[in-house]
Amino acid sequence: MIALLQRVSHASVVVDGVTIGAIGSGLMVLLCAERGDSEKQADALLAKLLAYRVFSDDAGKMNRSISDIGGGLLLVPQFTLAADTQSGTRPSFTPAAAPEDGRRLFDYFVHQAGSLHPQVQTGQFGADMKVSLTNDGPVTFWLQVKPPLLKA
Numbered sequence: 001m002i003a004l005l006q007r008v009s010h011a012s013v014v015v016d017g018v019t020i021g022a023i024g025s026g027l028m029v030l031l032c033a034e035r036g037d038s039e040k041q042a043d044a045l046l047a048k049l050l051a052y053r054v055f056s057d058d059a060g061k062m063n064r065s066i067s068d069i070g071g072g073l074l075l076v077p078q079f080t081l082a083a084d085t086q087s088g089t090r091p092s093f094t095p096a097a098a099p100e101d102g103r104r105l106f107d108y109f110v111h112q113a114g115s116l117h118p119q120v121q122t123g124q125f126g127a128d129m130k131v132s133l134t135n136d137g138p139v140t141f142w143l144q145v146k147p148p149l150l151k152a
Contacts, residue, residue: 001037001045001105002081003143004030007054011074011133013123021121023072027054028133032081033097033105036147042109044145050116054139062139066117073113076123076131077106099126 011028013021029049033042055064055071066073079102083091097105103125114120123129 001034001041001109001145001147002032003045003049004078004081005049005052005054005141005143006133007136007139008074009134009136011072011131013074013076013121014130014132015124015127021074021076021123023074023119023121025069025136026071026073026119027066028074028076028131030076030078030081031106031109032078033102034082034095034147035097035101037097037101037105038147039105039108041145041147042105043112045143046109046112046116048143048145050113052141052143054141070118072119072121073117074121074123075106075110075113076129077102077125 006028008026008028010024012019050067051065053063053065055062055069057063079093079096082096083093084095085091106125110120110122
């Protein structure tokens with residue numbers, strides 16, 4: 001699974017003109033399941049995400065996690081993170097999980113996050129979303145827990 005996390009001062013997701021998720025200070029996270037991913041990868045990625053130190057301590061060093069500060073967590077499904085861009089000028093989405101697996105793992109990730117973190121908001125799987133954010137820093141990190149090797 002892949003997470004592109006951005007430290008934000010605020011972020012929101014709008015679908016059909018309606019705000020469906022919004023946070024203040026915290027992390028806006030684009031999430032993508034890859035072929036071969038399971039709940040095991042989702043759990044490992046969530047654990048890393050919640051502990052990842054991207055917020056400043058009193059000395060101005062990035063030593064505090066989203067769990068430490070109790071900030072908002074906005075989880076947004078984003079299958080294009082798995083794009084293969086190695087050849088040509090059109091991305092291939094072969095590395096991405098099938099839509100039903102992607103939805104299942106996104107929903108699982110959201111459920112688990114909600115049981116571990118007090119402030120979780122989401123985008124909508126499969127929707128045309130308008131995502132707005134103010135990246136604080138800017139601070140952006142790519143986290144990935146690779147799926148097991150697939151057998152041909």
